[in-house]
Amino acid sequence: MFGEPIARREDPRLVSGAGRYLDDLGPSALAAAFVRCPHAHARVTDIDVTDALDVDGLVAIYTYDDLADDTATRVAEPLPLLIPHPALTQPRTAYALVKDVAKHVGEPIVMVVATDRYVAEDICDRIRVSYEFLPPVVGVAAAREARHAVHADVPDNVAAHLLQEVGDARAAIAAAPHTLELDLEIERSASMPMEGKGVYARWDAADASLRVYSSTQTSTSVRFALAAKLNIPVDRVEVIAPDVGGGFGVKIVHPWPEEVLVPWAAIRLDREVKWSEDRREHFVSSAHERGQQQKIRVGFDDDGRIQGLDVEFWHDNGAYTPYGIIIPIITSTQLLGPYKPGAYRVEFRSLYTNTVMVTPYRGAGRPQGVYAMERTMDAIAARLRLDRAEVRERNFIQPHEMPYDHQLTFQDGRPLIYDSGDFPASLEKLKKLVDWDGFAAYRDAARAEGRRVGIGLACYVEGTGVGPYEGAHIRVESSGKVVVSTGLTTQGQGHETVFAQIAADELGVPVEDISVTTGDTRRFKYAVGTFASRAAVMSGNAVALTARKVRAKALRIAAEALEADPGDLEITDGVVRVKGHPPGASGGEIPLRTVAVLSNPLRYAFDEESKRATQFAVGSSDKPPVDEDDEPGLEATDYYSPMQATFANGMHAAIVETDPETAEIKILRYCVVHDCGPMINPRIVEGQVHGGVAQGIGGALYERIVYDENGQLLNASYMDFLIPYASEVPVIETDHLETPTPLNPLGIKGAGEAGVIPGSALLASAIEDAEGITITRMPMSPSDLFHLRQGATE
Amino acid sequence: MTETLHETRLVVNGVPRTVRVPARRLLADCLRVDLGLTGTHLGCEHGVCGACTVLVDGQPMRSCLMFAVSADGAEITTTEGCRAPDGGLGPVQQAFQECHGLQCGFCTPGFITTITAYLRDNPAPSEAEAREAIGGNLCRCTGYQNIVKSVLRAAEIQGEVVP
């Protein structure tokens, strides 16, 4: 099944309305809503709930004081810092409810619980909060200026400062025949899944156990976080990610304030409580990404080969840093892409601002890094009047140089070593696909018609499948059905299908007989989560390793039953058979379902299979029924934990047309060459690329999170945050190169984020080519382009 | 502040239903909560995303921009009602699975209803028409490529079943 583009097994449920997303659960649960701060930086001086008290349907109103009064739990403490880092010298995380000073518009101040969401919002409207205004810090420039502080005790608003250097970059640049300096900017965007966050909590007082459903990318970690926060034994907490309506990064953060508060309220009230985030809330209280200012100095020779690269950038991390500095670390390392930078120096500062916090959004710092590097490549080509593809090719790491050690430390704290990839071959494929060499003629033809067109390209390398581990449990039931469970969650990536494909191959059973469960801590306790293009690599390999264990056990038991050598056995279509034995013929074969029964010495005849099993004699009388280092049941658990990330790569090209009069920007062609190694299910990989590309286009031409200087989010709706419709996304042409990685059993690399990564770099390159105007700031709207043409600076 | 309940009659997916709802109950919430048809999803509640699109007397409309009381007497079709008569997948639903027209599936019900109505009036759309037909629905996962394919495939399937 591996490599088969089979249809997804989750689809019949989802297309017919039988999916179960967070808000589809608990129809009779109480509803939570929040009073959120309308100011970017303000001290809460008073909360007046008088008018709210007489509303029918009011169940409870909570403020920070109520959290503080609850000394039995740790809900009053700041939310956890998930990923500390030595360079993150000033980490700050939020309180579940504003304790004293709100640091951004949308921070929750009061939690209301009522009979339904309508009433809960009525109550919120009647709660009056008084504020003392504090000066807000908005945008990278203001944060750098540091005339005001986001956190009074954080000097210069600097959360983290990190410098990495390989060789003496500045000396190399000084010695280079040519140098360039670029000042670049890239604005904020956001994951913006179609389903917002949500939490539904059920407390069983009699059993003293908590069950929480959360629209999360990591149910296992939410479980541990809740046990700690609510001071409940871990074994009394289960967390389930139901069908999740998209994540793209924002749902990997945990625990969100609501993830703590909703279960906390459910326990206090001994009632089911549900919170379903609405779109407005998502805009002002979920996380954003992307915003950076970058300064690049590069030295290169007459052929455009880079000899030294010196990058300094400033990263807007918003008001809090619960997810550490993963994003700027990724920017600073993945910036290098497929190139050899010569000597390299990179330094960044991660800065606090009075805006929604910044945590990974699909691509997670890579789009910014690729933007910086690819803008530089185009600048070098322009300076030397060389072909842009040629300049890139000259700087490529060559296949024979793999594994290639950049001598830098990657996001996982391990060395940045590329394991695989054939960049020249990828570029060749891309140039063919887009007809790079034929474009000049196309441009001339277009010019003759008064049309303005341009072509661009952008390359990236993406570290995928970061550790530390994922695991799986596989059990063959006496029905012959195979149940695969893994702890990581699913937000549409088709895990129910691809993990079944892997298990089917490894176990020799039909894919139809395999069911897959993800993100349910009742089924699997230890997992990391779905992010960083890691699901297929991590859980895929974990499923394969686990299936191999189960297979080995099946063969051992079957060998005993068939009195054969395990080495002579094979499993096909769910039947263990002596190699060469004619299927169906008596003796010499045994169904896996029977092996499953035999694996359990306790053999009450629940079913026909058990009766049939009695014909086989297994286990000699000189051993206990369950031998030491053996276990009952045809099942196994195993984990995959890699030494390092595996690096996928890709290259995109686009042809754009810009209207000479209206400055409208139209993408005529969008071509992708992508290498994530062997594909488990090409159709699903293709879908991942398509979706990523659409988000890349959105981020380059349409989407933009706009704050004014007072920290008010000016476009907190789908009317003004412009997610592309079908009318804005062109036909996407794709081709694949499959260089396997030596790092894991399946040889696979991640694909989840790939499509989005080069979007801004690529379209900047293409528009610049069409317009002949240097582009240093993205995204680009027609109005922006008009003013660029005017030579006006915004 | 107890709200008046209004008796409201709807024919939902062919089944007559009567609910008593407050005037402000959105049609989407009525379908999801009062009638338990959770296939209709709310993605923005201001009419932009289209996830909540249902057919009202055959026409696609945003169920987040309608009050249930206002739909009194109307025939409503949700994605649950776009199944085949035998309860299996309907043509559009089948096409979405065949073409990988969905990923997370949250926006999908709005596409299914919209496309079902569109193909009823335009049984054989071109690629460009298919793209235009889905132009009012947002999807964050698929980049629309396979949704366009699904529209065309659904037209084929219908052509086969409907002679």
Next chain:
Amino acid sequence: MKVSGNATLNAPVEKVWAALNDPAVLVRTIPGCEQLEEVERDAYRMTVTAGVASIKGSYAGDVRLTDQQEPHAFVLKASGAGGPGTVSADVKVRLVDGGDGTTVLSYDADAIVGGMIGGVGQRILTGVAKKTAAEFFHAVDAVLTGAPVGVVSPAAVPGTAAPAVYVAPAGAVRAGVIGGDFAKGAVFGAAVALLGALVGGWAAGRRAR
């Protein structure tokens, strides 16, 4: 959000001051002003009911006067809160003799609009704010030029819902330095312009469809 504008009032400065010295005029000329009350010197609280078309909201506003350079300029700090959101603003007001017995008043407001309306109202806020301000100055000018300003009906002043017109409670506005009271007039006008913008913005979230 930046809003600026000016108005020529057809009366000499003295007459302008005199007229604006009358709280009854203020409450009648400030669109939707229901009540104003002095909480301390140069600090006022008022209730404004304003809106667009037949939908209106009630807003509690506070206005504080600072940096007076009598009689030419002052700064007011206005803030208000209501269902759709919040507004707080610094408004620089300048008064100049316009010659021919006229007075030119100009204002530059820098407003922070928060809450739901801040996030969805951008497309329309400025226009509504300017209109509301103009409305106030128009009403003031009408008083100055002797036109009767009675109960302002919604039709006569489109967009502002019929305000219940109260004379401010006795002593709410002290007779005092004329300049100070002129200032109050402009103060309330500008503040209301912003509150009006806030309220007016209610509709900006609508798809014009």
Next chain:
Amino acid sequence: MKPPVFEYHRPETVDEALSVLAEAGTDGKVLAGGQSLVPVLNMRLAAPRHLVDINRLADLAYVRSGPDGVRIGALARHAEVERDGPAHAAVPLLRQALENVAHPTIRNRGTTVGSIVHADPSGEAPAVLTLLGGSMKLARAGSTRTVPAAEFFVAPLESALRPGELAVEAYFPRPPDRSGTAWREVSRRHGDYALCGVGVLVTLDDDLRVAAARAAFISVGPTPVLVDLTDAVAGQQYDAVDWSAAATLARDRIEPEDDIHATASYRAHLAGVLLGRAGAEAAGRAAA
């Protein structure tokens, strides 16, 4: 985002509706298509005490075309107007403009009269009414008045409609013979509010020279901005009109503002470009 409480009225006749509206006065709001109103209610930017649902007033669900033009009842949906053959024959600009209103799903529910009453400066329907010099029929208990477009649009989101009144009909006059119209707009995404849009009406003389021309712009002023361009283009051959003078004229009249999607100067620039494109197309149609 759930709407606040309101008292719901669903009159079965126009008279009933008018009396309910009379009672409700300033606290009443009409619900027709609701594609503009309901989002506002969901966001709680508005909280009318009384909501008067006119969706049962089938009498008002009409599109009537005659020699003098098109009359559209309060309950006619955009989609019905758009599809109506006779209406398109009489006043082609209706379809030309309404095709740009949001997306089909919205047009299936939203009403043309409702969108006019909404008076959004970015709305297409108000501009069409303005350009063609149409009028609105406003009814209140016991009386009816007709307000010409020129007086109907007062300010952003403000029409001359008074509390207690119901806009029952919009009248779009048929353009004179030898006339052509065209609509052009630029929006960020297909179906979004226009950054700038323009409808143009050109009337030719018997020699196919421009006799009269005017344009109505959206998104560049507090209300639709009507500009008479006749002086700038009169007498020019229909297929060789120089619209630059007209564009200058228009730029002097519009009052665009900056917003997060476009600057005022870009909108002004678009106004000129789109005028030229729409003007040429309208002139061509007039000659056809």
